[in-house]
Amino acid sequence: MKREKLTRRQAIARTSAGVLGTFLGLSFKPFSINSSIQVRKLAINGGEKVHPGSWPQWPVWDTSAENRLLEMFRSGRWWRGNGEHVEEFEKKYAELMGAKRCLATASGTTALITALQVMGVDAGDEVLVSPYTFIASYNVIFAHKALPVFVDSDPETFLLNPSKIEERITENTTAILPVHIYGLPVDMDRVNEIAKRHNLKVVEDACQAWLAEYKGKKVGTLGDLGCFSFQNSKHLAAGEGGAILGNDDDIMDMCHAYHNCGRPYGNMKRVPGNPHNGMNYRMQQSQAIILMYQMKRIERDNDIRYENAMYLDSKLKEIPGIIPYKLANGATRAVYHLYPFRYIKEEFNNVPREKFIQALNAEGIPCSRGYGKQNKDGLIEEVLTSKGYRRIYSEARLKRWREENELPGNDQLTEQSVTFSQSMLLGSRSDMDDIVKAITKIYENRNSLA
Ligand SMILES: Cc1ncc(COP(=O)(O)O)c(C=O)c1O
Secondary structure, eight states, X not given: OOOOXXXXXXXXXXXXXXXXXXXXXXXXXXXXOOHHHHHSOOGGGTOOOSOOSOOOOSSOOOGGGHHHHHHHHHHTOOBGGGOSHHHHHHHHHHHHHTOSEEEEESOHHHHHHHHHHHTTOOTTOEEEEOSSSOTHHHHHHHTTTOEEEEOOEETTTXXXXXXXXXXXXXXTEEEEEOBOGGGOOOOHHHXXXXXXXXXXXXXXXXXXOXXXXXXXXXXXXXXXXXXXXXXXXXXXXXXXXXXXXXXXXXXXXXXXXXXXXXXXXXXXXXXXXXXXXXXXXXXXHHHHHHHHXXXXXXXXXXXXXXXXXXXXHHHHTTSTTEXXXXXXXTEEEOOOSEEEEEEOGGGGTTOOHHHHHHHHHHTTOOOBOOOOOGGGOHHHHHHHTSHHHHHHSOHHHHHHHHXXXXXXXXXXXXXXEEEEETTGGGSOHHHHHHHHHHHHHHHXXXXXXX
């Protein structure tokens, strides 16, 4: 994102114009600084908060779900084996997302484990994955005794950089697991084209991307399989829960069988005994009922988040040192599980990001730093040095894995990212203005933080 460089004279002229605007009662404009903000002490230094009030809470309970829940609990039909709610949810979610089939699961993690299993990922295989993500995206690869190979991030998009995929492919690579992190769609045409050329499967981690769109289609319906999470913080929340979307009946039947202790499903051959490997990753009836009621609000909520995100984009990009995410090529709609931007400390008189975050929190604007360097997560070495991994992977392969696990784009991103939670984006326009005002106030008073 291009940033205008101002001379000192231009900056003073703009500031005076902002002050004048304030006196004339014009609306607040970032970087045309409101005089009261400029002189006010930062809250972290004992001044008054920009946003003294509260933010929308999440999740939001729908009391109209209660009768149906009670009825189900009283019937004793609590699991999917003897009830209709999970299947009903699957039909509704597939319809909402534009997929042929949906399989509900206990969680996003179990959805991903099932999808990788059915895609044939096995011990000794390598799976390419985004490093700027939640722990589960690579833990599920370890669950199959496969090797997660991180593809460097593009700091501008917060997503895996498609032009870095091919250099990571080896003869053992079997799948790509792109993550639509924060609900920002990955450039799926690029991913699918590379996958096709190298005969790889694509499992989308859409665990944060319900209704996000790429070229007008919902993400999670663009690869071989797409996985979602309905954990408590998610836009569609049931405490825990997950789903797999897919368009191939045979593959979806196999997913169903695997998540249900290996019991054959649909067109699968039924033979005596238990011929298929499988786990119990089933969703409960109560989760499905809650989700069907939560589904009634997701489109409206997403619209509110979207409007507010567009507004923040337009204002925050005007503040020196604040760079909102950039949408990847082909992304037509993001859904903002978190709203991310990058903080360039050099523009803030070298105030460290942690200090900036503390100052913003003190102004009544909750924020956090986003993901850390997950490719260096301690658990990875624990797994790679385990007995099983040393048996499966040669010393030379693990040595090369460690050498290649240097990701400059991701390092930069993890050092600069700052995020707001999705529930903040359900706030009012005046809440969004407070976010902009607070960051501008910190910018104007950056010298007092040094
Ligand atoms: C990107 C991503 N992948 C996978 C998961 C795993 O989902 P769950 O917590 O439902 O198991 C999450 C959950 O937060 C996630 O954010």
